[in-house]
Amino acid sequence: MKHLPLPRLDRHPDLRPYLLRYCRIREGEIWDDPVGLHRVGCIDAADARQVAALMGDERAALAIHDPPYNLVAFEQRAIEGYIAWCERWVAATRQALLPDSSLYVWLGADQTAGLQPLPDFMIMMRRTPFRPRSYITMRNQRGYGTQHNWMAVRQELLYYVVGEPTFNIEAEYTDIPKILRGYYKKDVNGKATENIERGKSEHIRAGNVWVDIQQVFYRLEENVSGCYAQKPLKSCERIIRASSGREDVVLDLFGHSGSTLIAAEQLGRRCYTSDIDPVYCEIMIRRIERLRATGRTGWQNSNPFEDECETDGELRQMLGMSAPDKLSSG
Numbered sequence: 007m008k009h010l011p012l013p014r015l016d017r018h019p020d021l022r023p024y025l026l027r028y029c030r031i032r033e034g035e036i037w038d039d040p041v042g043l044h045r046v047g048c049i050d051a052a053d054a055r056q057v058a059a060l061m062g063d064e065r066a067a068l069a070i071h072d073p074p075y076n077l078v079a080f081e082q083r084a085i086e087g088y089i090a091w092c093e094r095w096v097a098a099t100r101q102a103l104l105p106d107s108s109l110y111v112w113l114g115a116d117q118t119a120g121l122q123p124l125p126d127f128m129i130m131m132r133r134t135p136f137r138p139r140s141y142i143t144m145r146n147q148r149g150y151g152t153q154h155n156w157m158a159v160r161q162e163l164l165y166y167v168v169g170e171p172t173f174n175i176e177a178e179y180t181d182i183p184k185i186l187r188g189y190y191k192k193d194v195n196g197k198a199t200e201n202i203e204r205g206k207s208e209h210i211r212a213g214n215v216w217v218d219i220q221q222v223f224y225r226l227e228e229n230v231s232g233c234y235a236q237k238p239l240k241s242c243e244r245i246i247r248a249s250s251g252r253e254d255v256v257l258d259l260f261g262h263s264g265s266t267l268i269a270a271e272q273l274g275r276r277c278y279t280s281d282i283d284p285v286y287c288e289i290m291i292r293r294i295e296r297l298r299a300t301g302r303t304g305w306q307n308s309n310p311f312e313d314e315c316e317t318d319g320e321l322r323q324m325l326g327m328s329a330p331d332k333l334s335s336g
C-alpha cells in the first residue's frame with residue numbers, strides 16, 4: 007500500500023504552484039462530466055453571474071453549502087463583511103434553486119469570538135425568502151478544549167426551505183439500536199404497546215442531533231488527504247436522501263473535497279458543484295473519476311496527485327520537505 011499523504015493544503019501554500027500545473031480548469035471555467043451528470047465550476051459562489059453560468063438551464067432541488075467559517079483566503083473578515091458576503095452567495099443560490107427547494111448550511115460558532123458567525127448568519131437569513139425548518143447538530147469524535155473547557159465536538163447544520171420541497175425522512179434511521187423503552191405506552195387495537203413495537207425499525211430514527219456519523223480521518227477509505235474540512239459522506243447521503251428525489255440536481259458551491267458530489271453520484275442524483283480554488287476543483291474531478299474507475303471513495307493513505315508524485319521530482323521533493331500533518335477537521 008502506498009503511504010503518500012499530502013499535508014493540509016491550507017497550511018502549505020508553498021505546494022500550490024506545483025499542484026496547479028495539473029489542474030484542468032481555471033477561474034471562470036466549468037468541467038462538464040463526460041457521462042453527462044455533474045458539473046464542477048471554478049467560480050466564486052458570491053458572483054451571481056458565475057453561479058448562473060454553472061447552472062445553465064437547470065435548477066437544483068437542494069443546496070448543501072459548507073462555506074469557510076469567516077476565514078476567506080486565510081484572512082479573518084470583520085463579521086459585518088462576512089455576513090454581507092454570505093448574503094451574496096445566499097442570493098445567488100436562491101436563483102439557482104427551484105421554487106420548492108431546500109438549503110442546508112454548515113456553519114460554526116466561534117466560542118472565542120462572540121460565537122460568531124452562526125447567530126449573525128441566522129439573523130441575516132430572516133431577511134431572505136428562506137424559512138428555517140431545523141437546526142441540526144452533528145457530533146465529532148475528536149474535539150478540543152478538554153482541559154479548560156467543555157470539549158468542543160459539535161458541528162452545526164441549518165436547514166431552510168422555500169416553497170414546499172420534498173422531505174423523505176420516513177426511511178432515515180440511524181445505526182443505533184433502540185435499547186430504551188418509551189415513556190408512554192399507546193393503545194393499538196386495545197393492546198398497550200411500547201414505542202419499540204410500534205416503530206418500523208429496530209433502530210433509532212434520525213432526529214436533529216446526529217451522533218452516529220464518524221468524522222473523517224486518515225484511516226477511512228473516504229479520506230482525501232490535502233483537504234482540511236471534509237464532511238463525512240454519510241452526512242451528505244442523509245441530507246440528499248431526505249431532501250431530494252432521484253435525478254434532481256444537488257448544488258454545492260463550496261465543494262472542496264467533493265463529498266456532496268460523491269454522495270450524489272452514489273445516490274443517482276446529479277451534482278453541480280464549485281470551488282473558488284482550481285486545486286480543489288481538480289481534487290473533486292479526480293475523486294469522481296476514481297470512484298467510477300475503482301469504486302473507492304477517497305485515497306486513505308495516498309492522495310489525489312499520487313501519480314504525479316511518482317513522476318514529478320520537484321513535487322516529490324516539496325512533499326519530502328513538508329511533514330504530513332493532516333488531521334481532518336470541520
Ligand SMILES: C[S@@+](CC[C@H](N)C(=O)[O-])C[C@H]1O[C@@H](n2cnc3c(N)ncnc32)[C@H](O)[C@@H]1O
Binds near residue numbers: 236237238259281
Ligand atoms: C469548509 S470547505 C468545504 C468542505 C466540503 N463540504 C467537503 O466536504 O469537502 C470550504 C471551501 O470553500 C472554498 N471557497 C472559499 N471561498 C469561496 C468562494 N467565494 N466561492 C467558492 N468557493 C469558495 C474553499 O476553497 C474551500 O475549499
